[in-house]
Every structure is written in structure tokens, then in C-alpha cells.
Amino acid sequence: MAFSEKLFRLRKEKGYSQEALAEKLSTTRQAVSKWENGQGFPETEKLLMIGNLFEVSIDYLLKETEENSGREERGxxxxxxxxxxxxxxxxxxxxxxxxxxxxxxxxxxxxxxxxxxxxxxxxxxxxxxxxxxxxxxxxxxxxxxxxxxxxxxxxxxxxxxxxxxxxxxxxxxxxxxxxxxxxxxxxxxxxxxxxxxxxxxxxxxxxxxxxxxxxxxxxxxxxxxxxxxxxxxxxxxxxxxxxxxxxxxxxxxxxxxxxxxxxxxxxxxxxxxxxxxxxxxxxxxxxxxxxxxxxxxxxx
Known part of the structure; x- marks a missing residue:
């Protein structure tokens, strides 16, 4: 699972709109949209803010799930x-x-x-x-x-x-x-x-x-x-x-x-x-x- 998918899932779980998430991260809705579409990647400061906001590790955000390494991770x-x-x-x-x-x-x-x-x-x-x-x-x-x-x-x-x-x-x-x-x-x-x-x-x-x-x-x-x-x-x-x-x-x-x-x-x-x-x-x-x-x- 790529960063874009993880960010989308975490945002939906919290019930945030792209505008609300952008406001919490002090960025624009367009930037959040690009991150979720895989067209860009946040800088380190924003990654730390995302990790703190959703209470997940930076390693979790950065590490992609390998689809063919054993059992597929779904849920x-x-x-x-x-x-x-x-x-x-x-x-x-x-x-x-x-x-x-x-x-x-x-x-x-x-x-x-x-x-x-x-x-x-x-x-x-x-x-x-x-x-x-x-x-x-x-x-x-x-x-x-x-x-x-x-x-x-x-x-x-x-x-x-x-x-x-x-x-x-x-x-x-x-x-x-x-x-x-x-x-x-x-x-x-x-x-x-x-x-x-x-x-x-x-x-x-x-x-x-x-x-x-x-x-x-x-x-x-x-x-x-x-x-x-x-x-x-x-x-x-x-x-x-x-x-x-x-x-x-x-x-x-x-x-x-x-x-x-x-x-x-x-x-x-x-x-x-x-x-x-x-x-x-x-x-x-x-x-x-x-x-x-x-x-x-x-x-x-």
C-alpha cells in the first residue's frame, strides 16, 4: 500500500475533508489532493505532522506494502x-x-x-x-x-x-x-x-x-x-x-x-x-x- 492510499484511508477514518486536513497541516487542499493521487510527496515537516495527527509512525507512512510478499494485507x-x-x-x-x-x-x-x-x-x-x-x-x-x-x-x-x-x-x-x-x-x-x-x-x-x-x-x-x-x-x-x-x-x-x-x-x-x-x-x-x-x- 502506497503513501497516497494510506493518507486517504487515515483521512477518511477521521472523517476529515481534504480542506480540513489541509488546514490542520497548514497547507492547501490542492497539495493534499496531489499527495492522495500519488502526484507528490510531503516534506519531512509535514510527514511529522501527519504522523502526530493520525498517531502512526513515520515508518508506517513511508514503507510500502509488498503486494506479492506472502499474504495480501487488506482491512x-x-x-x-x-x-x-x-x-x-x-x-x-x-x-x-x-x-x-x-x-x-x-x-x-x-x-x-x-x-x-x-x-x-x-x-x-x-x-x-x-x-x-x-x-x-x-x-x-x-x-x-x-x-x-x-x-x-x-x-x-x-x-x-x-x-x-x-x-x-x-x-x-x-x-x-x-x-x-x-x-x-x-x-x-x-x-x-x-x-x-x-x-x-x-x-x-x-x-x-x-x-x-x-x-x-x-x-x-x-x-x-x-x-x-x-x-x-x-x-x-x-x-x-x-x-x-x-x-x-x-x-x-x-x-x-x-x-x-x-x-x-x-x-x-x-x-x-x-x-x-x-x-x-x-x-x-x-x-x-x-x-x-x-x-x-x-x-x-
């Missing part, structure tokens, strides 16, 4: 700025999804606390449920268009930046694993109380602790959903090819074919379609993108 170049922006976006979205699910779970709490006051618990359930739906749907509907291209194109990343991401993930891995385990344990402990009572094993001894169990489940779900989403975001960028293989192994297809999904789809219940759609969107968010193989660029 969407993901700059460091875009990757960092995507991770910040995923962090924001994961917080909203986790908070929304937590509020929906907590909506059952008023009934357990104010069981003798139907009006009170009904109002509180509606308020918590509505808040949960609003927060949850704001995450689902709050897609940023600029990241949609990551779902459609192979990803090209600078090897140096991938190494930075790997080092960062290695530092966070133990923390993330601990949070996921704690979150899953909280959900399991809270849910176990209801299972034991339903099976008649606890014989009513755990009923007074139902509110605490609901809080445990809500907190555990928040921790689990948020951390898993962040983990999968790193996994998508660092180990994209392995991520693809796991995703293509049929995880989502198995979920769709599960007994619960089949049962709900068979019901003549208008709420079932809504429930299924929300569940599908949630799982799509937890597995953030339809990943495709990633290739790395050498940066010297």
Missing part, C-alpha cells in the same frame, strides 16, 4: 486513537448495561420489603423497573456509527500498540478475573437462597434474607456484566483471530437454540418477542462485535 486500519476511543465507548456502554440490569433486578426488592403495602411496593417496582429499562435501552440504542466499521472490515493494528494493549491487559487480568469470580459468586449465593426455599430444603429459614439476596444478585450482575464486557473488548483487539474462532464455535447459536428461547418463542405472548429481543441485544453487547481476523503492522 481497516485501526489507529491508536480509534482503539482507545472504542475502549472508552465500551466502558461507558458496559456501565449502562450493568446498571440497567442491576436496577431491573432490584425492582423485585420493594415487594419483598413492603409485602403488606401493595400500593407502596407497586409504585416502587414501577419506578425501579422504568429506570432500569431507560438506562438499559440508552445503552442499546446509543450506538456510535464510527465504530460500526469495526464489524465489517478486517482490522489492521500497529504491532507496537498491540504490545502496549497486551501489557495493559496482563496488568489488569488478575483484577478482572477476581471481579468476575466475585460477581458470579454473589449471583450464585443470592440465587441459591431462592432455590433452596423453592425445593423446600431451607424450610422458610432464608425467607427473611430475601432482600439481602436480591441486592447480592444485583451487585454481582453489575460486576460480572461490566467486567466481562471490558475483558472481551481487550480480547477483540489483542487476540482477534482466537476471538473469532471462539465466537464461530457456536456459542450464540447454542444460546438461541436453548430450551428457554424455544419455549418463549412458542408462546402466544406479546411480551415474549420483546423479552427475546432484549436478551439478544444484551448478549450482542456482551460479545461486542462480530470480530474478524486482525493483522498487525510493523512499527519500527
Amino acid at each position: 481497516y486500519y485501526v489507529s491508536q486513537e480509534m482503539a482507545e476511543g472504542f475502549m472508552s465507548y465500551q466502558q461507558k456502554i458496559s456501565n449502562r448495561i450493568a446498571a440497567g440490569m442491576g436496577l431491573l433486578i432490584l425492582a423485585s426488592l420493594p415487594y419483598l420489603i413492603f409485602r403488606e403495602e401493595p400500593i407502596v411496593y407497586s409504585i416502587l417496582i414501577l419506578l425501579l423497573g422504568a429506570a432500569g429499562v431507560v438506562v438499559f435501552m440508552s445503552a442499546i440504542l446509543g450506538d456510535e456509527q464510527r465504530y460500526h466499521v469495526l464489524e465489517k472490515e478486517p482490522l489492521l493494528l500497529d504491532q507496537g500498540y498491540v504490545k502496549q494493549l497486551t501489557d495493559r491487559m496482563n496488568r489488569l487480568k488478575r483484577k478482572y478475573a477476581a471481579v468476575i469470580i466475585v460477581g458470579a459468586a454473589m449471583v450464585a449465593i443470592g440465587g441459591m437462597a431462592f432455590v433452596l426455599e423453592k425445593e423446600g430444603i431451607a424450610q422458610g429459614a432464608l425467607v427473611p434474607y430475601y432482600p439481602i439476596c436480591v441486592v447480592l444478585i444485583a451487585m454481582g450482575a453489575y460486576l460480572f456484566i461490566r467486567t466481562v464486557t471490558l475483558w472481551t473488548t481487550y480480547d477483540l483487539l489483542i487476540n482477534n483471530e482466537k476471538y473469532v474462532n471462539r465466537r464461530n464455535a457456536g456459542f450464540w447459536r447454542k444460546i438461541k437454540k436453548s430450551w428457554l428461547i424455544k419455549k418463549w418463542r412458542r408462546r402466544d405472548n406479546p411480551c415474549s418477542a420483546i423479552f427475546i429481543r432484549i436478551l439478544e441485544r444484551l448478549l450482542e453487547r456482551l460479545l461486542p462485535l462480530r470480530a474478524v481476523p486482525v493483522r498487525y503492522r510493523l512499527s519500527v
Whole structure:
């Protein structure tokens, strides 16, 4: 890939017009047009400005890709700025999804606390449920268009930046694993109380602790959903090819074919379609993108 193609792709990725790029580089639109058409080449000072603007190395800008040296390099170049922006976006979205699910779970709490006051618990359930739906749907509907291209194109990343991401993930891995385990344990402990009572094993001894169990489940779900989403975001960028293989192994297809999904789809219940759609969107968010193989660029 020649310099002209790289400059064109980087400019389009940022959403700059030729005039906007020329203004940032203190040059003319005609000069930018010539560079992109392969009719000229910027001087060293402009090359440094281009590298700083798009956060790419000068070596990447100058080095042409050899078309016949092994596998042809195709795909969407993901700059460091875009990757960092995507991770910040995923962090924001994961917080909203986790908070929304937590509020929906907590909506059952008023009934357990104010069981003798139907009006009170009904109002509180509606308020918590509505808040949960609003927060949850704001995450689902709050897609940023600029990241949609990551779902459609192979990803090209600078090897140096991938190494930075790997080092960062290695530092966070133990923390993330601990949070996921704690979150899953909280959900399991809270849910176990209801299972034991339903099976008649606890014989009513755990009923007074139902509110605490609901809080445990809500907190555990928040921790689990948020951390898993962040983990999968790193996994998508660092180990994209392995991520693809796991995703293509049929995880989502198995979920769709599960007994619960089949049962709900068979019901003549208008709420079932809504429930299924929300569940599908949630799982799509937890597995953030339809990943495709990633290739790395050498940066010297």
C-alpha cells in the first residue's frame, strides 16, 4: 500500500475533508489532493505532522506494502486513537448495561420489603423497573456509527500498540478475573437462597434474607456484566483471530437454540418477542462485535 492510499484511508477514518486536513497541516487542499493521487510527496515537516495527527509512525507512512510478499494485507486500519476511543465507548456502554440490569433486578426488592403495602411496593417496582429499562435501552440504542466499521472490515493494528494493549491487559487480568469470580459468586449465593426455599430444603429459614439476596444478585450482575464486557473488548483487539474462532464455535447459536428461547418463542405472548429481543441485544453487547481476523503492522 502506497503513501497516497494510506493518507486517504487515515483521512477518511477521521472523517476529515481534504480542506480540513489541509488546514490542520497548514497547507492547501490542492497539495493534499496531489499527495492522495500519488502526484507528490510531503516534506519531512509535514510527514511529522501527519504522523502526530493520525498517531502512526513515520515508518508506517513511508514503507510500502509488498503486494506479492506472502499474504495480501487488506482491512481497516485501526489507529491508536480509534482503539482507545472504542475502549472508552465500551466502558461507558458496559456501565449502562450493568446498571440497567442491576436496577431491573432490584425492582423485585420493594415487594419483598413492603409485602403488606401493595400500593407502596407497586409504585416502587414501577419506578425501579422504568429506570432500569431507560438506562438499559440508552445503552442499546446509543450506538456510535464510527465504530460500526469495526464489524465489517478486517482490522489492521500497529504491532507496537498491540504490545502496549497486551501489557495493559496482563496488568489488569488478575483484577478482572477476581471481579468476575466475585460477581458470579454473589449471583450464585443470592440465587441459591431462592432455590433452596423453592425445593423446600431451607424450610422458610432464608425467607427473611430475601432482600439481602436480591441486592447480592444485583451487585454481582453489575460486576460480572461490566467486567466481562471490558475483558472481551481487550480480547477483540489483542487476540482477534482466537476471538473469532471462539465466537464461530457456536456459542450464540447454542444460546438461541436453548430450551428457554424455544419455549418463549412458542408462546402466544406479546411480551415474549420483546423479552427475546432484549436478551439478544444484551448478549450482542456482551460479545461486542462480530470480530474478524486482525493483522498487525510493523512499527519500527
